[in-house]
Amino acid sequence: MPVNSKAMGRRIKAARKKASMTQARLAEEIGMSEVHISNMESGTGNPSLATLVDIANVLSVSTDELLCDSVICCKPVYEKEILETTADCDDYEIRILSYILKAAKMALRENGDLRRLP
Incomplete structure (x- = not known):
């Protein structure tokens, strides 16, 4: 089953907002550009596995939470x-x-x- 990029992006955005963090701050925390964060959140860009783990750690969520729309057992x-x-x-x-x-x-x-x- 392919990764649902749009759903993952929505979950990243929701977790970021719940953490009261801007795209610029998240980008700075994980060493990426704000444009890259925007692309991931809109579903037009996919993070690498390492970047996804970094995002999860910074936002204090599990990777399961970010990927659960693409994973059957969650x-x-x-x-x-x-x-x-x-x-x-x-x-x-x-x-x-x-x-x-x-x-x-x-x-x-x-x-x-x-x-x-x-």
Whole structure:
């Protein structure tokens, strides 16, 4: 399965913003140009493995988190995202999100495996 460059770029950008870091600062931290960071975040450029590890280390995320849209087995990453998404929810919001999640799960299972669609 090829690496989904656009999805990886979105994840790099999200992790960078979560770390309150500019493209210029990330570029400086890993010894790359700001243009290179911009290209990676837009999905038009791919980092080398070493650069991806550097980015993950600087942003305090795992490479799994950056690649999880291209890796089939990354359940822990998605579970972590669900926990982070709901961390600031009150009881009512949790109850509604739980209902929505259960309904989505049931719909997915009733409609078959959507990963095989073009």
